[in-house]
Amino acid sequence: MGGRERYVGVAERRARLALRHRLAGPVRGAAPEEIADALVALHGTDPATVYLAVGARLADAARTVPETDRALYEDRSLVRMHGMRHTVFVFPTPLTAVVHASTGLAVAARERAKLVADMAKAGAPDAAWLKEVEESALAALARRGQATAAELAEDEPRLRERFAYAAGKGYEGVHTVSARLLRVLGVEGKVVRGRPLGSWTSTQFRWALAPAHPELDPAGAQAELLGRWLAACGPATEADLKWWTGWKVTDVRRALAAIGARPVSLDEGTGYVVEGDADPVDGPVEPWAALLPALDPTAMGWQSRDWYLAPELRPPLFDRSGNVGPTVWWDGRVVGGWAQRADGEIAWRLLDEEGVGREGEAAIAAEVDRLRGWLGPARVTPRFRTPLERELTA
Structure with a gap:
């Protein structure tokens, strides 16, 4: 890219966020798959979080729970699995092979080696025994x-076999083979988390075999994943990407x-966008809550968040x-926080009132009503x- 890098200011970054993350009212999505993509x-x-993140961006919020359930557990068009930073995410099913090759393989090798080492230190059976249990x-x-x-x-x-780990250390404990092995199999892309035992807020899951996917070249998969993320979240710095x-x-x-990313100038330094995405976004974005x-x-998308x-x-x-x-967001920035009380009421507080005004407070109150409406009797902590x-x- 010849010449001086184009400067992308805070206002433009917030406009990109509103449009690409489906947060402004006119660009809300029609289905959970569209939002996840x-x-x-x-x-x-x-x-x-999966349901609440979808509900905040779905045009028909009343359909949040049944539509997300459908995508996760009936159509399997969305899959919950380990991904970046060894964190559990929900991905569009076509992206699972890319995530597995780009991030899962390296983490999986470390996790299996650690499990085998921990079992050996505890005097538990060896790797061959573990492989036999895994196949069964x-x-x-x-x-x-x-x-x-x-x-x-x-x-x-x-x-059900149990073994001690980290003996003599402050965090020593006892693990079952199932707890550790299923976690490793999840990172390896062999199993995924299935339907929860309770409601959509439950943290207890069944397991299911992972959908079949092709084995991809890790470097090519990394290029594809990074390109997809930059298209959704760019511009971003190298530190953000790492x-x-x-x-x-x-x-x-x-x-x-590999993707021919283009540098732009940000307040934090040099950022990057995908090729062809360096031009300003079209037109202003109406204020949104x-x-x-x-x-x-969105809130966790970047390491540098001051903008x-x-x-x-x-x-x-x-x-x-x-x-x-x-x-709580107003016009592209975080201005406060919210919580659901035991009686179902949505409580919220502004921490930064600058620029919010009556319009902003009215828009936020409308979002509170919208959230309360589709949550119904559900309680979220x-x-x-x-x-x-x-x-x-409290």
Whole structure:
């Protein structure tokens, strides 16, 4: 790219976010698959986040739960699996092979080696024994279709074997073979999490065999995944890309070169967009409001967040591990937080009132009504609780 890099300011970045993340009213999606594809991935560590993230972006929010259930458990057009940073996400099914090759293979090798090493230190059976148990468990899962770890242990009792790990350390404990093995099989792309035991807010899942997918070249898969993410979230810095993917910086740079990414100038330094995406977005975006859930992929999308989240707002909105709680948005930036109380009421508070005004407060109140309407009797408590969320529910 010859000449000076084009400057992309905060206002333009917020406009891109509104349009590409389906947050502005006119661009909300028609189906969960459309929303997941636009965002590349939905955070799945907290099951409720998947539904709340879809509901915030779905044109017909009343259809959030049945449509997301359909996509996850009937059509299997969305799949919950381990992905970037060894985190559970929900991906469009066609993307699972790309995620597996680009990020899963390296993590899986480390996780299996660690499991075998931990078992050896505890005097547990060896890798050959573990492989035999694995094959038996996968065969049982194929027969059952979906099953909990306890149900699989009825067919393969060796899954109940227990072994100690980290003996003598502050975090020592005892694991069952099933807990560790199913986690490894998930990272390896052999099993995925299936339908929950309870409602859509439940954290207890059945397991299912992963959908078949082709084995891809890791470097090519990294280029495709990074290109998809930049198209949804660009511009982004190299540090943002390294953080989101969990890759080495050499992998990020190789993928940037492979897709012909174009540099632009940001307040944080040099950022990148996909080829052909350096021009300004078309026209202004009307102000919009949103209530996004804890761990929402927009709020957690970048490592450098000052352009949409003021640093002074972070202490009440994040937990000690860096997980964001429920956030209130107005016109492209985080302005507060929200929570659902035990009686179902949605409580919210502005932490930054600058520029919100009556229009913003009215729009936020409308989003509160919209969320309350489709949640109905459901009660949602984030898995990772933050200071403001706790305060609002007290």
